[in-house]
Amino acid sequence: MRRAFGSSRIILSTHPAGALYQAFPPAEARRILRRLEFHYTPKHASWLNMVEIEIGVLRGQCLDRRIDDPKRLRREKRRWERKRNAARSRIRWMFTTDNAPRQRGRAYPATSKES
Template sequence: MDGRYADCERITLICDNLNTHTKGAFYEVFPAERARQYVRRIEFVYTPKHGSWLNVAECELGCLTRQCLAGRRVGELRLLQEEIAAWSVDLNARQRGVDWQMTAEDARRKLKSVDPKSTL
């Protein structure tokens, strides 16, 4: 915030629902006055617990770990990159997708309390 975003009046920070992603975390790391300056410039936006792109990414990383890397130690970066690339090509060839259960109308109804002006 003091570097790349120093000239920004307001910063929107998209967070997952990890318990460390709070305003209080700033007060644990910085002196109170500095933390207060940062927090006043940040708009915290939290993703839905079970419907965000982050949840999908976490699922994919879990699959990568279980299907490609479980029980192994890959000692060279080049070999790790090759293994992950092969796994990724195989996975993408299957054209697997995410089965979103929530319709836009469901999302509007459920998220109205979080963002009443949202039109999704």
């Protein structure tokens, strides 16, 4: 469980509601569940690659130096995010089902039978 950045709402990521009942007494689990909003996302999909790309851009354009003050870090991140959104920056996702065999071949090269 973690707090959403800049929000008082708690987000439970990949755990089912029943996990709260395993970790807390029933009354506490119900109290927490009332404050949660579940967002179910696949654990393995190309959208994760896009997230990793975006984090890499953030790291390269905004977090490329030491920022030792948490408040300044949040300000810098917000400033970067506003500029990126204003520029309507996008990730150009080029993977298609047509190029899947070629991509798979690079990830899983064929091995010779002699080895």
